[in-house]
Amino acid sequence: MAEAIAFDIAAELVTKLSSRALSQIGLWWNLKDDLDDLKRTVSTIKAVLLDAEEKSVTNNLVKVWLEELKDVLYDADDLLDDFSTEALQNDLMGGNKLMKEVRLFFSSSNQFAYGLKMGLKIKAIKARLASIGSEANTFGFMVRDRPVETSFMTKKRQKTHSFKDKIIGREDDKAALLKLVLEFESEENVYIIPIVGFGGLGKTALAQFVYNDKMVYDYFELRMWVCVSDVFDVKIIVENIIKSITGQAPDQNLEMDQLQKQLRDKIGGKKYLLVLDDIWNEEREEWVSLKELLVGGAKGSRIIITTRSFKVAKITSKCQPHVLKGLSDDDAWSLFKEIAFEQRHADSTNSAFVEIGKQILERCSGVPLVIRTIACTLSYKETEKEWSSFEDNELVRISQNDGKILPTLKLSYDHLPSHLKHCFAYCRLYPKDHEIHVQTLVQFWIAQGFVKQLNPIQSLEDTGFGYFKDFS
Incomplete structure (x- = not known):
């Protein structure tokens, strides 16, 4: 992300270097030429950043170059913020021009000394940028146009896409899952259905598609949705199941025994649908400890699991997983x-x-x-x-x-x-x-x-x- 950040800082710097306040303060301290040189250097580097971004994906030297550029741009940005603060303080000082300059000279922070110090800092940053700019020539970057930003502000989409109620190309997957959820006769009271597929295929969207179906809504007494993700903590999962049922998180001071009782009271004897989204845990014992708390549902209850791992599917369910493929x-x-x-x-x-x-x-x-x-x-x-x-x-x-x-x-x-x-x-x-x-x-x-x-x-x-x- 360093390359994208470098472009943002460079764009911001060009704007700051163009501001009237910095031009005035630069003239006052005879630093305008240095500021103008800095602006030209930043603009030149900015012109090749898009090409540098793309090359950094496969070229580690370019990636390092962009990190160095980011560091020096941050320093330049801090320097300009210092200038802006000083300019604002000067504007707030009243009195005529002569009295103002006298007060400035005899103030605790002598402005002449300040100007010399800032001038040295600008020259140091210019030298660092010049070195980075010369290194850019060795990479042979091309000047490329950046995507126009205003298009994002001036164009608005006519409608938003809800992939909960309508998703393209998953009608057959939905029909197959609805059969398992609504029609399949299982020996177990609580039947577990894994959906497996790699990232981006739409496992969660498909689960939502089924979860929000009207037939599913009418069929189950309870519907619960819990995102599990990386950390498989049974206590946290139980708390989130209770929250999904009641709309309120349980008391954080409750012990696991008390939470188990609450959960059994909520789901005991009821036909429920529970979606456990994005499970990564591949330890059978941890899954069993959670499953034991969920088997008290009425016959016909279902748990849908979404996961990227076939091992997760195997340890959580006896049935064949529903394998999601590309469109x-x-x-x-x-x-x-x-x-x-x-x-x-x-x-x-x-x-x-x-x-x-x-x-x-x-x-x-x-x-x-x-x-x-x-x-x-x-x-x-x-x-x-x-x-x-x-x-x-x-x-x-x-x-x-x-x-x-x-x-x-x-x-x-x-x-x-x-x-x-x-x-x-x-x-x-x-x-x-x-x-x-x-x-x-x-x-x-x-x-x-x-x-x-x-x-x-x-x-x-x-x-x-x-x-x-x-x-x-």
């Missing part, structure tokens, strides 16, 4: 077309766009998450040339191996405008599977200065909520 070519194209051409219906019949789109789709291996990510990125590209450029220059970064979806998500991140990158990166502070309250998250973004008030009529909170919707 068929027709379904993959339907999904791609629905998103990529959503705002430009005419292009969906344009042979040039269709041909490029189908070539791009071949690298997606039928994985819905990859298809949606790439199609969403292309939906903001206006011309055939932009689509071809994406195919020739960026698609090579995507692996065709099963389950290798991180390069695709990284590519999607690269195409976010800088203000959204900061907001997205901030979400890394939350632990995996943490339930994020949007209103609180937006307040944190505002406090960090990530939300910019472009429209005076719109509040920062409304702008922040707009940022959040741009991620959906």
